[in-house]
Amino acid sequence: MRRLGAILLLFSVTFLSSNQPLNAKSDLHPASKNPIISNVDVLIDVGHGGIDSGTLYGEIYEKDINLEMARLTYDLLRQKGKVVLMNRMEDYALSGENRWFRTRSRHLKDLAQRSHLANEIRPKTVVSLHVNWAAKSGKRGPVVLHQKSESSKRLATSLQSSLNQLYDTSGEIVYGKPFYLLRHIQVPTVIVEMGFISNAQDRAQMTQPQKQQKLAEAIANGILSYLNSPQSDR
Numbered sequence: 001m002r003r004l005g006a007i008l009l010l011f012s013v014t015f016l017s018s019n020q021p022l023n024a025k026s027d028l029h030p031a032s033k034n035p036i037i038s039n040v041d042v043l044i045d046v047g048h049g050g051i052d053s054g055t056l057y058g059e060i061y062e063k064d065i066n067l068e069m070a071r072l073t074y075d076l077l078r079q080k081g082k083v084v085l086m087n088r089m090e091d092y093a094l095s096g097e098n099r100w101f102r103t104r105s106r107h108l109k110d111l112a113q114r115s116h117l118a119n120e121i122r123p124k125t126v127v128s129l130h131v132n133w134a135a136k137s138g139k140r141g142p143v144v145l146h147q148k149s150e151s152s153k154r155l156a157t158s159l160q161s162s163l164n165q166l167y168d169t170s171g172e173i174v175y176g177k178p179f180y181l182l183r184h185i186q187v188p189t190v191i192v193e194m195g196f197i198s199n200a201q202d203r204a205q206m207t208q209p210q211k212q213q214k215l216a217e218a219i220a221n222g223i224l225s226y227l228n229s230p231q232s233d234r
Helices: 004-019 062-079 106-121 150-167 178-183 200-207 208-229
Strands: 042-046 085-087 125-132 145-146 189-196
Touching: 042 062, 042 106, 042 145, 062 085, 062 125, 062 200, 062 208, 106 145, 106 178, 125 150, 125 208, 145 150, 150 189, 150 200, 150 208, 189 200, 189 208
Parallel strands: 042 085, 042 125, 125 189
Antiparallel strands: 145 189
């Protein structure tokens, strides 16, 4: 409850600080929204956390990269007048908040909690931040995974294009059919693999402060390009 309260407080500060007219519409499920939290432009899903470090390189953990990049992206989107939420603001596992899903799998509890929160809030977009890994250190570049819906594809394309410019790559979006979040979240959602921690160039992009800021700008620009396009309201 303490963490949920912190999220609600974060929303209140964000909402009151924005002077932009807001209209949260989903082209997938026009169901009623949570009466407490509504009109959210972006929910940043901060991958992993707590006992779940995600992938790693030495003492560099994915969960920490995800959190720092989420904070930077959050700030940039706020500056543009967008209403933004993060589903974790500290280093903890969201599975610990899940008291309703009867399973012994901590991983499933974590994923179910993330998707449940997104479906309660019903933001215009959900962007899940992650870090990739490959056995071959030469493999590099961002990868954006999307749902089957056209809106998710447009969001993914916008993000992939923005990130390709930063990384000087030509990667293409990928249909993330087997991914739990993409199958269970009912609003436009993408998973952003920001780079390969196993690649020195990507690792520097995701861990060096000045490069992190550039990465956050690329992510924010991709999101804004989607949100500000006329098609995002369809």
